[in-house]
Amino acid sequence: MIAKAQIARIIITFGYGIMGVGFIVMLVLPIFGYSVRNLSNVTEDLEKPFTMQTYYIYNTRRSPQYELTYAAQCIVLFFCSICYTCIDNFLSLSIFHISGQLDILRNRLLHLHIVANLNNALKNCIMDHIRLLRYILSYIHIPIYTHIYIYIYIYTYIQ
Numbered sequence: 001m002i003a004k005a006q007i008a009r010i011i012i013t014f015g016y017g018i019m020g021v022g023f024i025v026m027l028v029l030p031i032f033g034y035s036v037r038n039l040s041n042v043t044e045d046l047e048k049p050f051t052m053q054t055y056y057i058y059n060t061r062r063s064p065q066y067e068l069t070y071a072a073q074c075i076v077l078f079f080c081s082i083c084y085t086c087i088d089n090f091l092s093l094s095i096f097h098i099s100g101q102l103d104i105l106r107n108r109l110l111h112l113h114i115v116a117n118l119n120n121a122l123k124n125c126i127m128d129h130i131r132l133l134r135y136i137l138s139y140i141h142i143p144i145y146t147h148i149y150i151y152i153y154i155y156t157y158i159q
Contacts, residue, residue, distance in 0.1 A: 004099070008092060015088075019081060019147050026051050027074050051077060 025036055035049040048066055051073045060066050108125050115121040 005096065012089075012092070014084075019085070023077075026077060030070075047151075076145070098132065098136060101128075101135075105129060105132065 030049045030051055031036065033049070034049065037049075037053060048061070050060075050070060058065055058067065060069050105125060105128050108121070108128070112118065112121055112125070
């Protein structure tokens with residue numbers, strides 16, 4: 001479990017690195033006049049590109065409006081990325097919790113022959129298994145791609 005957590009930590013660190021590069025490309029480069037997006041819109045000032053292309057109801061070519069709009073777009077982009085990564089982290093932690101619970105259940109089943117009262121120990125293992133299945137099935141409202149990830153992780157921990 002700890003080895004798999006280390007691998008997940010490396011993947012998450014790599015993801016945060018990619019997100020940092022994305023911030024630099026989306027927020028810092030337009031300050032210097034470079035932009036990643038297609039600047040073919042004739043309603044936009046090509047000398048001062050924004051991070052997001054949209055229609056502005058006020059004149060953004062004047063000095064305070066441009067900086068305030070740019071700062072607002074940077075803040076919105078930052079909060080959107082926080083929301084996205086928080087959901088990913090929650091789902092990852094849920095998968096780790098389920099995997100840990102399945103490891104505990106597997107250990108109990110492997111060492112079942114040591115227990116003096118076999119019927120009660122087996123009954124407790126079955127009750128824990130049913131509880132875990134109910135917990136896993138509570139993720140029905142989550143989109144299907146996260147179910148695939150949950151089943152892949154659970155399948156790798158069972159083997």
